Amino acid sequence: MSATRTHPRLRPPAGSDVLPYVYRVTKYNPADRDENGHYAGAEPAISDHGPVEAAYLQAAAAFAEDSGVDQLAIREPQLGGFAHFGLERPVDGYGLADLFPADPADPAGFHDGALVPIAVAMELVRAMLRDNGAWCRLEAEGAFTVHVGWDQYIYLGSSRPCEAALTRTRALGLFPERLDASPYDFAPDDPAYVQRPADADFWARLHWAVSAHRAVFLEEVFAANASRWHRLTRDTIETVRSKLAPRSQLAVWPDLLTDVDKAVAALPHEGLVEIVWEDEDGRITSTVVDETQFEAVTSQLASARAAGVVSMYAGEDLPLFTAVLPDSDGVLRARWQTEPTPSDRDWALLKTLRRGQVVTGTVTTIASFGVTFVDIGGFTAMINIPELSWRPFDHPSDVVSVGQEVTAEVLDVDTVWERVSLSLRAVQEDPWPQVAQRIGHVVIGPVTKIVPFGVFVRIEDREDGFQGLVHTSELDESSGDVVEVGDALTVKIIEVDMARRRISLSHTQAHTTRSSSLGAA
Incomplete structure (x- = not known):
């Protein structure tokens, strides 16, 4: 197990409400507090591992009973690190x-969403009171919560007033105080950030990443400050997937360096890093160290076949992309939030886009192969050549x-591929129906191109005017003149193929039409 880079960020589920009855339960007599509310009595800030601790557990169980709750869900479990208050070993x-x-992948394991009976929940409270290094929120959604804080403070929230439990708590020698809310209610660092679920699109992208990189590493954070690492290949993805802990956070990293010396050289002069290495048997180990431990860990890497160094500081060494496992019904109920990577931000934007939606962006690049790239809110979309305009052009720079x-x-x-295709012409009026209405018209236009099977003539008096083909069979060669590019040619529009966007012209029929008109005159 190893430390994660950042404190987990949390977001409340949609429609969640603060419970109306919240009590702070402590062993500290309010009469022993000074004018600033600080406790000045003789009670120690650690558990007595005896009758006072037992009183806390009995009080919490009494509130659960009054709330009509017989089991609780573990939420945001944490191990070590900031989960340990440091007052006891x-x-x-x-x-x-x-x-x-x-x-941790066991359905009955210590993971987010695991349901435990009240007896087990109270043993968790005992572990938190004793500062054993594990911490979590305990919840029955909309009915009851238990939070254990610093210095032996317990916060109990309920949908009911719990009068009997209050009486029982006082009889146990503890002091319940009514509050508006628990200071340990979860709150998101970034309420606008939505974590990507590990859904079908995520796994398809992961398969693509493995194909592109040949192998990647999957970091599985099953509790805050605790993780397992898995090396993924095409043959192992589904096996690893089947063994992940419920609701775990996932981070996809590039493969480790097989040149271990190069990985060691990547160690900074100072700071906190996570070192991950794979031994000759394929076992993966990770540990968090600072500069005082670099030398000791380096010696452990001597027999490693691959290794990597990941910075523990926010904004450095981000994974390729991240996700959180949804429940078996596909709903994402875990409230973890990881630090968003560029790919995660792209995914969040893509989820807001729909086919047919009209967007505004700025042209950033016109590629040599013709595709135009447009920035739409920080994501680069593309416009293929046919979608730039209804009208003919020689190069995209003629249009944008x-x-x-x-x-x-x-x-x-x-x-999956994180691509967006746009169309400029889709928001323009299609001029082809107007062209179709000109069938039978005789026009004079310049010859723009000569090909083995005929010549092209522009039938509109504009640089981007439509062009039609005069097939060799429709050329009037009786005059013996040779047609060249730039010559003005009189033609008749004989067909407009709307499906294939093609215009057929006739030089011969244009002369026949003109002769008939003159004869009639």
């Missing part, structure tokens, strides 16, 4: 060894220029 197994299976603001329609959104 942490114990092996964080005090959970006899409560949960060792495998770098820095130009354009309005376009979304043609397609691919969340």
Whole structure:
């Protein structure tokens, strides 16, 4: 197990409400507080591992009973690090060894969303009171919550007033005080940030990443400050997926360096980093160290076949992309938020786009192969050549220029490949129906191109005017003149193929039409 880079950010579920009855329950007599509310009595800030601790557990159980709750859900579990208050020495197994299976992927394990009976929930409260290094919120959604804070403070929230539990708590020698809310209610660092779910699109993108990089590493954070690492290949993705802990946070990283010396050279002069290495047997180990431990860890890497160094500081060494496992019904109920990567931000934008939606962006690049790239809110979309204009042009720069603001329609959104296709012509009036109305008209236009099977003539008096083909069979060669590019040619519009966007012209019929008109005159 190893430390994560940042404190987990949390977001409340849609429609969640603060419970109306919240009590702070402590062993500290309010009469022993000074004018600033600070406790000045003789009670220690650690558990007595005896009758006072037992009183806390009995009080919490009484509130659960009054709330009509017989089981609680573990939320935002944490192990070590900031989960340990540091007032007592942490114990092996964080005090959970006899409560949960060792495998975090076990449905009965210590993971977010696991349901436990009140008896087990109270043992978790005991571990938190003893500062054993494990912490979590305990909840029955909309009915009851238990939060254990610093210095032996317990916060109990309920949908009911719990009068009997209050009486019981006082009889136990504890002091309940009514509050508006628990200071340990979860609150998101960034309420606007939505975590990507590990859904079908996520796994499809992961398969693509493995194909592109040949192998990647998947970091599985099953509790804050605790993770497992998995090396993924095409053959192992589904096996690893089946063994992930419920609601775990996932981060996809590039493959480790097989040149271990190069990985060691990447160590900074100072700071906190996570070192990940794979031994000759394929076992993956990770540990968080600072500069005082670099030398000791480096010696452990001597037998490693691959290794990597990841900075623990926000904004550095971000993974390729991240996600959180949804529940079996596909609903994302975990409230974890990881630091968003550029790919995560792209995904968040793509989820807001729909086919047919009209967007505004700025042209950033006109590629040599013709595709035009447009920035739409920080994401680069593309416009293929046929979608730039209904009218003919020689180069995309004839239609748009770098820095130009354009309005376009979304043609397609691919969340796996993270691509968006746009169309400029889709927001323009289609001129082809007007061209079709000109069938039978005789016009004079310049020859723009000569090909083995005929010549092209522009039938509109504008640089981007439509052009039609005069097939060799429709050329009047009786005069013996040779047609050249730039010559004015009189033609008749004989067909407009709307499906294939083609115009057929006739030089011969134009002369026949003109002769008939003169004869009639």
